[in-house]
Amino acid sequence: MKKDSINFDKKIDRMETDCVKYDGLQSYFGVTDAKPLWVADMDFATPKFVQKALERKLKQQIYGYEIPSSNSFEAVINWQKRHNLELQKEDILFCSGVVPSLKIAVETFSEIGDEVVVFPPVYFPFFSVVKDSNRELIESYLVQKDGKYEIDFLDFESKITSKTKLLLLCSPHNPAGRVWSENELRKLDEICKKYNILVVSDEIHSDLVFTKFTSFATINPTSLILNAPSKTFNVAGFNTSYAFSLNNAIIEKFKINAKKHHITSLNTLSNTVIQSCYSDEGGVWLEELLVYLKKNIFFTEKFFKKYLPSVNVLKVEATYLVWLDFKETGLKHKQIKEKLLNNAKVALNDGITFGKNGKYCFRLNVALPKKELKIALKKIKIAFSK
Ligand SMILES: Cc1ncc(COP(=O)(O)O)c(C=O)c1O
Structure with missing residues (x-):
């Protein structure tokens, strides 16, 4: 190029x-x-190069249903190597969006009345996906220290009860602009393991970082990660994202529910978007x-x-x-x-x-x-x- x-x-x-x-x-x-x-x-x-790939694709004249192609899986697997991840095709599920996936994750890994933790200020759909699923929203507020936001670990742990099942982590954090350090993530993981809380990590901003990013999947393979090329390549309008987990039981459970809620269909341009963005x-x-x-x-x-x-x-x-x-x-x-x-x-x-x-x-x-x-x-x- x-x-x-x-x-x-x-x-x-x-x-x-x-x-x-x-x-x-x-x-x-x-x-x-x-x-x-x-x-x-x-x-x-x-x-x-993405625009050109899309133009070529549009020349095919018929815009019918698509399946995720093996090249798309390959593209995600290669791209995620940047984040020290070695994924297999079976670990990945393509979805229409990160927000719909957050909603399905809440419904898959908690029951009505269970508690889900978020760290405000946070991307606002983190609230609605919990409330709209009739789960209890637990807010542990980030605190400003030395010009940046930090997790209040004591507050977080104090708010956990036997009903707390999930943590929705925004990593990197929107809108606080934080890249959680490996130490912070390990501390979070320790608390979550202690109380058997599953971490769902929204890593849609993980390519747009100015310091070292650590995927939560490398901290704890029993977590669910959501990502997309949307932010990195300015292709959000294609509603093309993916979820993955290194834990087979987690991704399989998510796949069943995601399919049940029909969020796994790709649009005609999804394969092209993934392969052209996630390229050299x-x-x-x-x-x-x-x-x-x-x-x-x-x-x-x-x-x-x-x-x-x-x-x-x-x-x-x-x-x-x-x-x-x-x-x-x-x-x-x-x-x-x-x-x-x-x-x-x-x-x-x-x-x-x-x-x-x-x-x-x-x-x-x-x-x-x-x-x-x-x-x-x-x-x-x-x-x-x-
Ligand atoms: C943290 C975060 N997650 C998800 C999204 C949206 O994802 P999608 O369009 O795939 O639903 C955004 C968009 O701003 C975001 O900032």
Whole structure:
């Protein structure tokens, strides 16, 4: 792949393409004139080699049902070697999405009335998949320490009862931007083993890391891992994901329930997406992407430090999502929200949707051309300098 075929600086007009990030502004924010810096997809083009593979596939003229091809299994097996995993075909199940898989995992590995633990602030479907399954949601809040969020292990253990069956782990963590260290994961595993709690680890952001990532499957093979190429390659709209476990009983039990709930059908483009993304070219593209994202994150950190030091920018170890804590501005949550949307005219995710400790916080998506990011940050600076 020619490196000059990658151009993250290029502005692409996404208006009127039916994408939720732009065309959903009216229904989610009640405005149409804000710069969308919310939903977790990127304003960068999906890699050229993926686009080309999709174009070739579309030429086949008939778009009928698909089965997961052996090349797709191979692609996942090869890709996961990056995370020190040696998977077999039987360990993997292709699914339509990570969120539907989280829901099926809750239903498969707990009973109605059982307790499921999450660590807020966390990606909001972690709440609904538990509540909508009539399980008890147990929230152990992450705590801010030295500019990043940490798990409160004492709080977590104190909340466990005989009904606690599952931990839904977001690893790396959205929106806290944490890559859990091997030590932290081992500590978690120790507690979970002690109380017989199964860990379901959502590792959808595991390629977008700036420090060493450890898959929970390498800590405890008796866990269920959910992943997808969606975030890494900006292909979320294809609803193509996969679950795996190194424990045969776990994946087999999950497979039965996932099939029962019809979340295992692939779409016509799924095989193409998996194979083209999880390729050698994909690896090269990812390296370039990480360099660009790192620069945008660094720029954002420096910008706030210089112009709005009362806004605490949590350390970003993973993802392109920056968690901004406005608590020290002394403003009320509602005032911050209004300033962002109505004065700065930028649409960020409201921190409260990620849990009650998300108050005063907003999630900023920096996966966009640097020039665009600079314009948006300047607008925030002006709005909060008044
Ligand atoms: C942690 C996490 N899990 C899952 C998803 C969505 O996964 P899917 O689109 O495959 O349901 C997202 C999207 O933002 C996410 O951040």
